[in-house]
Amino acid sequence: MNRRVVITGMGAVSPVGIGVDAFWSNLLEGANGIGPITLFDPCNLRSSLAGExxxxxxxxxxxxxxxNHTDRCGQFAIAAAAEAMESCGDLQVADPYRAAVYLGTGIGGFATTxxxxxxxxxxxxxxxxxxxxxxxxxxxxxxxxxxxxGFCGQAIPAVTACASGSHAIGEATRAIRHGYADVVIAGGAEAPIVEVGLAGFNAMKALATSTNANEASLPFDKRRGGFVPAEGAGVLILEEYERAKARGAKIYGEIVGYGTTCDAYHMTAPKPDGSGAGKAVALALEEAGWRPGERVYVNAHGTGTSLNDLAETKALKLAFGEEEARKLAISSTKSSTGHMLGAAGAVEAIVCAKVLSENVAPPTINLLEPDPECDLDYIPLVKREGSFDLAISNSFGFGGHNACLAIRRCE
Amino acid sequence: MDTFQLVARGLATHLGIDVSEITPELELMELGVDSLDSAELLMELETKLGVEIELTEKLSTVQDIVTAIDSAVKD
Known part of the structure; x- marks a missing residue:
């Protein structure tokens, strides 16, 4: 069985806005959602900024x-899902066992812990x-x-650190494609802005320590010093295509490819040659039927750690080939949102759907001093107008977990 | 403050409702209070009263919570 899977609802809770409309328009305008931490007093930490x-x-x-009995992580998931469920119209779920939930989080209730x-x-x-x-x-x-x-089919989390949201959507796509479900609430949520959490990330030297919000989350910029932690949630309603069409649903895009691999290399560092991530991208492209010459938007994992940015650039060259890689329009929206960890892949899938439907791609903000080793087109500073045939979203998590989603307009 | 008032206030805070809505004979289920909710409430009251409350019977009504606390205080 190989059924088509479409997006019929979307919801976002992010540092640049609550609700997909605010999230999207603020990204296009180059808004910066990063600011001083307010959820607790960060005076004991080396880093003082976050995307709240x-x-x-x-x-x-x-x-x-x-x-009161829901961790902030779950509260975000519920708010994003509520928006997604409102935007999809009447789902007409006749058999609740055909409706499932795939919701990723890297950590779970960190503040509760x-x-x-x-x-x-x-x-x-x-x-x-x-x-x-x-x-x-x-x-x-x-x-x-x-x-x-009241969805009684499989309800399951993806827990693959920063790739959780993408894995949840990818696995949900497979569940529908292969006949295990007809409708899935899919996405990711995270609320990691907690003192012990940031102390841990600081100890790894993973976080940017700049106190200037415009000099902190700097993907592909040689001034970068690590990622900026952020929170929120993204939720998609995924649906089998024929059923969505039959009920007259508005279709926001089609998930046409999913690639997933593990580096099997190191607890936290990506494989430096980008081969594991590159293979995940290549698998997604193969499923998506990508052909050289297509106009492709890439929502990069783009965390702003030198390990990621270099490996991801190599991964894209491996998957597309050097020549096609140079034609890609790539942006890291983490420059605006910070790194929403397990929610990142989910909100970034929403970005991909919007890029295809709106014919414009959001920028990588604050990219003023490109790293010469990251030599692709990362859409610096301002949005890029243009029609795209295919959009892909990369997510790579601690543990070596790689996921790539490929999305097209539904035609 | 008597024990009922203490319990009623605690429940009202948890539920985000007015304290006047709570009466001794009310079923906890009716209030939407499950076993986790009542365990949480008892824990807060333990702190407030400086006693340890060991539950031997199932709590069904608001009065059951009051009785459990009163017997703990007596012990």
Missing amino acids: VKEFDPTKRQEFKDA ENNCRRLFESGARRVSPFFVPMMIANMPAGMLAIRY
Whole structure:
């Protein structure tokens, strides 16, 4: 069985806006969602900036008590899913066992973990909350969405660090393509702006330490010093094409390819030759039926760590060939949002769908001093008007997890 | 403050409702309070009252929480 899979709903919660419209228009304008950390006092940390979601009120989408018993990560997932479910119209789910949830998160309830460890150390074991475990576990956002929408098919998380969102969407695509589900809520969510989390990333020397928001998240720029942590969620409603067409759904794009590999190399460093990531891209291109000469937009993983940016540039050259790679229009929207970790691939898939439907690609902001070793076209500073045949989104996670999604307009 | 008022206030805060909506005979299920919610509430009241509350019976009504606390305080 090889059924077509289309996007019929989208929702985003991001540092550059809540809701797909705000998210997209702010990206095009080159907005910067990065600023001083406000969720806790970062005075003990080497890094002081993050991409926080501003003015987020979980009770817009959840009952007061439920919101209090949901980690911020799950709150983001619910808000993004609620928008996606509103945008897709009446899904007409006759058999709930044909409706599934694939929701990725790199970490799960990080703040919940930190809060309860603090209670344990300061007040003892009897003060650890009965909601600690259910709020913390990484599968709970998927479980909560299944409860909320009565989807009784498979509900499963993808937990592949920064590739979680892309893996969730890719695996959901396969589930529909091969007949295991007809409708899937798919995406990723993350809320990692927590003191112990950022202390850990700092210890790895993974984070940018600049205090200037315009000099912190610098993918493909030689001034880069690491990524800027960010939070939010992205959710797609994926649907089998014939059913979407029959119910007259608005179709935002078609997932035409998914490639996934593991570097099998190092806990955190990508394989320097880009071969693992390049193979994931090549697999996605093969499924997508890519042909040389097509106009391709690439939403890069583009974290702003030198290890990633160099390996990703090599990976694109391996997958497309040197000549075609030079024609690619590539941007890293992490320059605007920061790195939303497990949510990144999900919001970046939304970017790809919008690039194809709106004929314009968002820029890599603040890219003023290109790294000579990153010698492709990364759409510096300002958006690029143009029609594209194919859009791909790269996501690479700690653990060596690589995922690439390929999207086309549905024709 | 008597125990019922303490419990009612705690529940009202958890549920985001007015304290006047809570009466002793109300079923916890009706209020949307499950076993995790009541465990969380009891933990907060333990801290407030400086007692340890061991549950021996299932909690069904608001009054059951009040009784559980009162017997713990007596012990």
